[in-house]
Amino acid sequence: MEIENRIERIKKQLHQQSYKLTPQREATVRVLLENEEDHLSAEDVYLLVKEKAPEIGLATVYRTLELLTELKVVDKINFGDGVSRFDLRKEGAAHFHHHLVCIECGKVEEIEDDLLEDVEKIVERDFTFKIMDHRLTFHGICRNCQQLKKGE
Amino acid sequence: MEIENRIERIKKQLHQQSYKLTPQREATVRVLLENEEDHLSAEDVYLLVKEKAPEIGLATVYRTLELLTELKVVDKINFGDGVSRFDLRKEGAAHFHHHLVCIECGKVEEIEDDLLEDVEKIVERDFTFKIMDHRLTFHGICRNCQQLKKGE
């Protein structure tokens, strides 16, 4: 099963830096894996983890998410409301994926395609800037809301 | 003088929506104009405004910045620390400009060029997503820090 594999790999990653995959941490990772497309906030993760491990504390979830961010297992993102969201990094993905945020319904869609190769070349050349990562978000109206507006 | 012109224009924009350019608001706008390249946080703005108008309250600054954001005079941005920063929109700029954030020294550089035209066409076509605005940030190492690293 895919999930078990990924947990095993994360476990090894933790061990390499002499951290442990405690039950609380495992439960947290499991929630992230099971809701991979969902852009959960720390609070969201907390509530979901609580269903399986009711004794867990919010602080532990925060600490785990911070740890996972350091290990680059997840990315901490921020769509402008004051809330951090956490996104699993795809295996071997060199770059952060992009997001489409609908300003009508708030839905967030992900784009895996690397659209920025050309743009990055230009930036690196013209600004002598060594790019390590990027964040690209489009704000607009999603397919669904476009349909709804037509019917108005 | 350039600044006076821009204030005059913002004043008109406010009046059109029956808001007033009060002394506090003017002082706030002035600070933004005088620190145009600086990506100030609300707190930053507050401290700078206080030098000229010591009686102003933090809440007023927040309310003014919110108002200016609504009017699209400024853009509210967010580089991942928990702080909102405010950036004057260039006159007539259809799109938000881009940023280069240096992960060594924290400096933020701006790019005015619209690099995303082609990418946007692809996204609008492939995802049926009507793009209204975008945010693009590159994280990496700036010219300066690259030099410093060479010398190590």
Place this chain on the structure above:
DNA sequence: TTGGTTGCAAACAGTTTGCAACGGT
């Protein structure tokens, strides 16, 4: 006199931290 605006303080939301207790090695 009305309605937008202000300053202050209190409230709030998300996040972090201090600390004593816990648990595996």
Place this chain on the structure above:
DNA sequence: ACCGTTGCAAACTGTTTGCAACCAA
């Protein structure tokens, strides 16, 4: 016994809100 980890509560930070006072039209 040690040391990383946990849960809890308190602290903190950035932001928002309620409200009485204010001020220009």
